[in-house]
Amino acid sequence: MEGLQLIAVGGAEPSRVVTNDDLSKLVDTSDEWITTRTGIRQRYFCAEGEDTATLAVQAARQALERSGLQLAQIGCCVCATVSGVYAAPSTACLVQRELGLAQDIPVLDVNAACSGFIYGAAVARGLLAARPGDARRYALVIGSEQLSRMMDMTDRSTCVLFGDGAGAAVLELTPDAEFAVDLGARGDMAIEFPTGGPIRMDGRAVFRFAVDALPRTLHAVLNAAHRTLDEVDWVVCHQANSRIIDHCIKKLGADPAKFYKNMDRHGNTSAASIPVALYELQESGRLQPGMRIACIGFGGGLIWGGMLITVKGSAV
Ligand code: UT7
Numbered sequence: 001m002e003g004l005q006l007i008a009v010g011g012a013e014p015s016r017v018v019t020n021d022d023l024s025k026l027v028d029t030s031d032e033w034i035t036t037r038t039g040i041r042q043r044y045f046c047a048e049g050e051d052t053a054t055l056a057v058q059a060a061r062q063a064l065e066r067s068g069l070q071l072a073q074i075g076c077c078v079c080a081t082v083s084g085v086y087a088a089p090s091t092a093c094l095v096q097r098e099l100g101l102a103q104d105i106p107v108l109d110v111n112a113a114c115s116g117f118i119y120g121a122a123v124a125r126g127l128l129a130a131r132p133g134d135a136r137r138y139a140l141v142i143g144s145e146q147l148s149r150m151m152d153m154t155d156r157s158t159c160v161l162f163g164d165g166a167g168a169a170v171l172e173l174t175p176d177a178e179f180a181v182d183l184g185a186r187g188d189m190a191i192e193f194p195t196g197g198p199i200r201m202d203g204r205a206v207f208r209f210a211v212d213a214l215p216r217t218l219h220a221v222l223n224a225a226h227r228t229l230d231e232v233d234w235v236v237c238h239q240a241n242s243r244i245i246d247h248c249i250k251k252l253g254a255d256p257a258k259f260y261k262n263m264d265r266h267g268n269t270s271a272a273s274i275p276v277a278l279y280e281l282q283e284s285g286r287l288q289p290g291m292r293i294a295c296i297g298f299g300g301g302l303i304w305g306g307m308l309i310t311v312k313g314s315a316v
Contacts, residue, residue, distance in 0.1 A: 003179025004125050004171040005312040006293070007069070007138065010062025011279030012055040012166040014044040014146075020160070027156035034160045039242025043163025043267030045148040052083050053094040055166035056144035059275070060095050063140065066282070067170040071100060074170075075136030076127040077107045080116025080143045080271035082193045082300065083150055084109055091144060105136065113193065114238045114299025115183075116271030117143040118307045121171060122181045128173040142168040143271035150197030158199050161240075163267035167275025172312060178292065180225035182217055182306045191300040206299070210240060213298040214248045221294055221306030229254055232308070233291040234281060238298055239263035239273040270299065289313050 019042045020031035034040055046055070056079055064071065079092035089097075090109040101107070106127045112119035124139035144166035151159045190205040214237060222229060229235075235258050237245050242263055249256050260277050269276060274295050281287045291311045298304045 001129060002173050002175050003177030004121060004139070004173055004309055005177040005179070006278070006309050007170040007172050007312050008063050008066035009275060009279040009282045010059040010064070010066060010168045011276050012058035014046040014050050014055065014164045016045040016047045018043055018045050023160050026153055027159060029156045029160055037243070038161065039261065039263050040161065040267045041264045044165055046146045046164045051085050052081055052144045052146045053085060053091050055146070055164065056091050056095050056142045056168065057098045059144065059166040059168035060099060060140055060142050063168040063170050064099070069138055069170060072102060073136055073138050074101055074105065074140050075131065075134055075138055076105050076124050077101055077140045078110055078120040078124045078142070080110045080112060080120040081145055082111055082113050082116070082270055083145045083147055092142070095142065112303045112305065113191070113301055114240065114268070114270045114273065115297030115301070115303045115305035117141065117274040118181065118295055118297045118305030119183060119303070121307055122183060122305070124171060125173060137173045139171045139173070140168060141171055142166065143273070143275045145270045145272045147199065147270060150193060150199050152198035155198065157203060158201055161268050162199065163269050165266055165269040165272040165276050167272050167279045169275055169278060178225065178308070178310045180221055180308045182220040182224055184305070185301050185303040188302045190302060193300055207241070207244065209302055210244045210298050211247045213304040214244060214296055215251050217296050217298065217304045217306040218248070218252070218294060221296070221308050225308040227292065227308065231292060232258065232294050234293045235259045235296065236274055236277045236293055237296045239266060239277060240268045240299065287311050
């Protein structure tokens with residue numbers, strides 16, 4: 001089966017910055033506790049007029065601009081989210097309407113929580129592959145969340161962890177792409193995102209799951225790609241907690257410099273966290289043509305997913 005390659009990424013930051021000190025005025029917590037336990041220093045919350053769809057539109061528009069492609073070249077649009085304002089129209093349909101994407105292409109949301117971007121890419125690949133005669137070989141895959149509207153701001157065990165944001169990628173389906181995915185799930189209530197909230201989580205249980213799922217999924221996706229970690233340029237993990245990533249680095253004896261981290265500025269943005277990290281790498285000139293990136297998601301479901309993708313030629 002043909003694989004995906006990364007053409008360009010976009011991102012959207014909500015306008016309200018919320019620091020740990022801000023939260024310590026709402027609940028019994030401290031900057032010291034949050035920073036030491038999670039690595040998070042601040043997060044962004046949506047302000048009036050901003051939501052999952054407006055962030056998704058902004059990120060998608062930017063990804064398209066960076067790609068240099070025309071709207072008419074997009075063959076499907078997938079948005080990964082657990083915080084869409086509507087079950088229908090999907091957030092992806094709202095993006096389609098705002099951007100003016102074609103009407104004869106598949107457009108849908110994917111719910112795989114913090115692994116949503118990886119699942120979204122896998123779904124997009126399948127959708128493009130199912131239309132072999134269609135010249136539109138590019139997918140728009142978005143991760144967008146407004147978790148702030150699903151949080152109990154009196155529950156210190158969750159409200160310090162999550163943030164809002166969006167990232168979007170233009171991906172191309174091509175026969176020459178070096179691409180691999182590994183997906184899995186185990187139904188479990190350790191994290192709950194009830195419709196409308198509030199988010200509930202057994203933090204210790206999820207931590208135990210995450211420190212197992214992250215290295216295991218990285219290993220599986222490298223195996224599927226017939227690559228070693230040394231041959232990968234970046235590992236972009238879901239940004240839930242700095243200690244989870246450090247645990248993985250230690251377990252694998254890996255080079256910490258390969259593992260991108262930005263939870264200090266964004267907190268945990270669920271499906272948005274991986275594409276936001278890719279966007280920051282691109283914007284800071286650290287994505288070069290031909291680079292191999294391993295993206296690893298884990299979280300609510302419980303669900304995990306890994307993807308090895310390469311950066312295309314000269315577009316980024
Ligand atoms: O995106 C989905 C993936 N999610 C994750 O990967 C999250 C995984 N879990 C975690 O990252 C960690 O479990 C947390 C950061 C959520 C919690 O860290 P922890 O080291 O597991 O803390 P804990 O839940 O064991 O709580 C330790 C103490 C408790 O007090 P006692 O019982 O020892 O007196 C908590 O009540 O810390 C207390 N605590 C807090 N204290 C200050 C819990 N939340 C806070 C807080 N500020 N915000």
